Amino acid sequence: MLSARLSLRPRPERWPTCRRMRHRVCCPTPATVSIGQTKLRHRPTLSASGQRGSTTASTPSPDRAATSRGTVADLHYSKEHAVNRRRMTHDDEGFSLVEVVIAMFLFAVLAIAILPLMTGLSQRSAENRTTLSATAFAKEELSKIQAAYPAAPGNTTTSCAALRSLQSLPPVVDPASGFAARVTVDVCPSTFPTSIPLRVIVARGGTDLVTMATRVRVGAA
Numbered sequence: 001m002l003s004a005r006l007s008l009r010p011r012p013e014r015w016p017t018c019r020r021m022r023h024r025v026c027c028p029t030p031a032t033v034s035i036g037q038t039k040l041r042h043r044p045t046l047s048a049s050g051q052r053g054s055t056t057a058s059t060p061s062p063d064r065a066a067t068s069r070g071t072v073a074d075l076h077y078s079k080e081h082a083v084n085r086r087r088m089t090h091d092d093e094g095f096s097l098v099e100v101v102i103a104m105f106l107f108a109v110l111a112i113a114i115l116p117l118m119t120g121l122s123q124r125s126a127e128n129r130t131t132l133s134a135t136a137f138a139k140e141e142l143s144k145i146q147a148a149y150p151a152a153p154g155n156t157t158t159s160c161a162a163l164r165s166l167q168s169l170p171p172v173v174d175p176a177s178g179f180a181a182r183v184t185v186d187v188c189p190s191t192f193p194t195s196i197p198l199r200v201i202v203a204r205g206g207t208d209l210v211t212m213a214t215r216v217r218v219g220a221a
Contacts, residue, residue: 132207133177134202141172141181142200142212149216151195156219158189160196163218171203178204185216193219 095103145166149158164185171180179202186197195215202210 006104068129130204131209134179134204135212136203137174137177137179138181138200138210138212141183144185145183145198145200145216146214149218151217155217156193157219158218160218161221163196163198163216164188178206179209188218188221192221193217 007043113126149163166183167185169183171182173180184199184201188196195217197213198216199211199213201208202212
């Protein structure tokens with residue numbers, strides 16, 4: 001009789017009471033095994049004589065419970081791994097076609113804005129180099145004329161007619177640069193000795209590049 005009156009479930013250490021439903025809720029005990037969302041609890045068993053015996057827990061085998069927990073953990077890990085892999089794949093995709101087109105458009109705009117400036121700077125730099133070379137050539141020819149007509153006081157060996165004859169000579173050409181230097185002299189005055197204005201003009205391709213002026217002293221007409 002005592003065995004027949006045994007409770008169907010062992011009394012747990014604590015029976016919490018639901019405040020709303022006002023009935024006792026069975027807390028999970030060590031004999032309760034969770035597999036996914038299914039809970040297996042104590043169930044009464046019958047003895048060999050057909051009488052209700054002591055209550056035992058119908059729990060799954062340890063191998064089955066471990067396999068179920070392992071399957072759930074593996075499934076959770078597989079989902080996280082798939083999400084991380086999709087994120088990595090999305091990050092490693094590189095540039096899209098729209099980004100490439102936008103980059104090419106910006107590059108074209110910058111090129112249109114910068115190329116004229118770069119071209120102008122290159123042309124100005126080339127013109128400056130040409131001017132410096134032409135100036136050096138003009139100074140060289142001018143120094144030759146000044147050496148032939150020294151500015152010594154009382155010198156009467158130099159004449160204005162000989163100086164003016166220089167402008168009738170063919171231009172002096174520099175083969176390396178293609179510069180051509182010609183000389184122009186003002187008219188002779190009526191009194192001597194005096195200084196006569198003289199100019200050396202350097203041109204290339206029919207275009208005058210540099211003009212250098214000086215005064216040359218002559219002692220006679």
